[in-house]
Amino acid sequence: MKILVTGGAGFIGSNFLNYMVPKYQQHLFVNLDALTYAGNLENLKSIEAAGNYVFVKGSINDQPLMNKIFVDHQIDRVVHFAAESHVDRSITGPAVFVETNVLGTQVLLDSARQHWLEAKKLKNHRFLHVSTDEVFGSLGATGYFSETTPYAPNSPYSASKASSDMLVRAYHHTFGLDICITNCSNNYGPYQFPEKLIPLMIANAIDRKDLPIYGDGKNVRDWLYVLDHCKAIEKVLFEGRSGETYCIGGNNEQQNIQIIDLLCGMIDEKLGRSGEQVTERLKKYVTDRKGHDKRYAIDATKIKRELGWEPETNFAEGIRKTVDWYMGNQDWVNRLRDGVYQEYYEKQYGLVGKRVSGQTSE
Numbered sequence: 001m002k003i004l005v006t007g008g009a010g011f012i013g014s015n016f017l018n019y020m021v022p023k024y025q026q027h028l029f030v031n032l033d034a035l036t037y038a039g040n041l042e043n044l045k046s047i048e049a050a051g052n053y054v055f056v057k058g059s060i061n062d063q064p065l066m067n068k069i070f071v072d073h074q075i076d077r078v079v080h081f082a083a084e085s086h087v088d089r090s091i092t093g094p095a096v097f098v099e100t101n102v103l104g105t106q107v108l109l110d111s112a113r114q115h116w117l118e119a120k121k122l123k124n125h126r127f128l129h130v131s132t133d134e135v136f137g138s139l140g141a142t143g144y145f146s147e148t149t150p151y152a153p154n155s156p157y158s159a160s161k162a163s164s165d166m167l168v169r170a171y172h173h174t175f176g177l178d179i180c181i182t183n184c185s186n187n188y189g190p191y192q193f194p195e196k197l198i199p200l201m202i203a204n205a206i207d208r209k210d211l212p213i214y215g216d217g218k219n220v221r222d223w224l225y226v227l228d229h230c231k232a233i234e235k236v237l238f239e240g241r242s243g244e245t246y247c248i249g250g251n252n253e254q255q256n257i258q259i260i261d262l263l264c265g266m267i268d269e270k271l272g273r274s275g276e277q278v279t280e281r282l283k284k285y286v287t288d289r290k291g292h293d294k295r296y297a298i299d300a301t302k303i304k305r306e307l308g309w310e311p312e313t314n315f316a317e318g319i320r321k322t323v324d325w326y327m328g329n330q331d332w333v334n335r336l337r338d339g340v341y342q343e344y345y346e347k348q349y350g351l352v353g354k355r356v357s358g359q360t361s362e
């Protein structure tokens with residue numbers, strides 16, 4: 001198979017490629033990424049020289065480039081991660097969320113449609129769209145999201161993801177494209193950009209910077225270790241039923257404050273600062289996020305029943321691995337946070353403004 005992975009230099013995409021490329025040496029993986037602030041080729045060092053891996057720098061919004069990739073590599077499967085992914089950024093600047101998540105997805109779908117359907121390359125294709133549980137809106141104290149929950153997105157991010165889900169669904173019903181959609185809960189683990197809750201809190205705690213807690217800190221998320229998400233995507237990619245949606249979750253609800261307290265304790269202990277309560281004193285309750293969803297929780301019965309997937313990593317183990325990774329990779333974090341990243345990046349990879357494989361649409 002020739003598998004196009006979009007957004008493969010981001011958090012989940014890079015974990016996915018680091019897992020899949022060595023495992024499936026008979027398949028080619030083409031990583032298409034625009035390398036926005038969230039894309040980082042350093043995440044892919046372990047596979048960059050692999051014979052079954054190619055990187056192309058470019059945007060999913062570039063239709064000629066997308067067409068060219070489908071033809072040049074004879075793509076049969078797409079795993080579509082590329083997106084703007086941070087809720088807070090979608091509140092301060094929604095436009096790019098519509099451009100990338102909605103319009104970009106439509107461009108990619110059109111290239112897939114042209115290549116697979118119009119060029120009559122129907123056999124064994126699949127477009128796997130990676131989406132979020134945030135499309136379902138917010139839960140009260142009880143209940144779970146499932147594949148039958150009506151969409152009710154509340155943030156510009158979730159609205160843009162909901163729109164892209166609808167387009168993927170429409171290309172299945174209208175054109176007969178083989179698609180699957182996954183709606184996953186919050187991921188955590190290595191290589192997550194330090195703007196999301198868990199890596200931000202770890203990095204700030206290490207640096208003795210404030211830990212901003214939105215509202216009362218009692219909002220609930222269902223946390224899933226990123227490798228478990230990657231394994232769920234692997235299942236859906238190869239064994240999912242065409243046209244189906246699969247909800248993926250960690251069966252692991254935590255209030256934000258519970259996570260922050262856990263991290264404070266772990267980091268103080270690892271840095272030998274227990275007793276001083278250093279990190280505890282960094283906690284700062286701040287103005288709540290606008291439209292802040294109260295609770296997300298997933299009922300993942302369908303993917304367990306149909307595909308035999310369930311999370312393997314318990315939260316204690318996953319969070320320990322994550323803290324260890326961030327403590328061992330403080331240079332990675334600091335380069336992103338110090339703003340020296342672009343310069344470093346250009347020196348390391350010489351990539352800025354260039355496409356590695358030389359494939360351009362111009």
Ligand code: NAD
Nearest residue numbers: 007009010011012034035036038039059060082083085187
């Ligand atoms: P991320 O922000 O870490 O990475 C996004 C990647 O997409 C980056 O490498 C970026 O350079 C790339 N990208 C952005 N715009 C692009 C464009 N126009 N063309 C090509 N590449 C572009 O995101 P993530 O956390 O890895 O999330 C990946 C996907 O999974 C997203 O679609 C997100 O909605 C979804 N998701 C994320 C979570 C989570 O907890 N992080 C949970 C459920 C679903």
Ligand code: TYD
Nearest residue numbers: 087186195196197198212213214219221256
């Ligand atoms: P985040 O990691 O941004 O994921 P999402 O909003 O997509 O679920 O935030 C997770 C939770 O943590 C959410 O309830 C908002 C909260 N939060 C804070 O309290 N402080 C912070 O600095 C951040 C980034 C998030």
